[in-house]
Amino acid sequence: MSTLYLLNKPFHTLSQFTDDQGRATLADVIDVPDIYAAGRLDYDSEGLLLLTDDGALIQRISDPRHKQPKTYWVQVEGSADAAALRALREGLVLNDGPTRPAQVRLIAPPAIPPRDPPIRERRQRPTSWLELTLREGRNRQVRRMTAQVGLPTLRLVRAAIGAWRIDGLGPGEWRRETLHAPVPSGRQRPRPTRRKRS
Template structure:
């Protein structure tokens, strides 16, 4: 058995437990000892972050070889066009090479807590939302993809990683799931990463108390 923690990382929080600049870190919202994040989210991005004390599980979730699809909700500048969505679905060429085809569609604004601070409507009077699913993990990839097609991302929320979803978690909250231990590649077919055994009651983190330097 392995234990996995699903955390809703708030905006302007580092995906690590310490910081010399006194910025908000994971230690402000989750106090489970010995856990590490499977991958990361940028400081200015929000949403699902997976943590565990099982190194093999972390590797299987985060390593590009396993290609766990990641789904994002992006609030972009302007009304996203059909041409832009088509380009994202076909793949776009960034400075570090072409991206793989993505799943992209318009969505209504998701039911999620407002960001603090929220998008300034005076600076950005017209915005829209899209859902984008990718299987790569390049640096700031979603932001670069939407900017490439002419619609810069203003707010970015990761909604899912593989079978795990953000559903029901407010910023700073987490829940625990118990999984079957991942099986070696040469083992007979059976339950492995992503097969849920039991889901524990939601755990509510304390509000972030660490203050950022101005």
């Protein structure tokens, strides 16, 4: 049995508990001792981060061999047309090699709070929202992929890792779930036991 903490990481918060430059860290939003993040989420990205004190569980979740799909809500600058979506679905060649095909679809703006601070929008440029799912995790991959198809990322929110989702969690909120069996490639549905607000 393991305990997992689901945190909705706010914008401009590091995926670690300390920082020598005075930036916001996980210590500002979750007060559970001796837990660590299973993977990372960029400082300028928001959304789901999984934490636990179980080293084997961290390895199981974050190891690329286990192919935990990660789903993102991505607000991009410009109108996402069929050609851009097709290119993302087929896979792109980035400067560190070809990507795997992504699952992607155009979505309505998700029901999430506005970002603080808000994104910078240009009056003459529309924006679009995409739901994009990857089974790999390169550095700033989503941003690089959308930029390559002419859709710069304005806001990036990780909505899910495997079966775990940020549903019901506002920025800086978290909940605890108890796992009663090993994580089988992201398909186990964990049991919620407690919810906290910062």
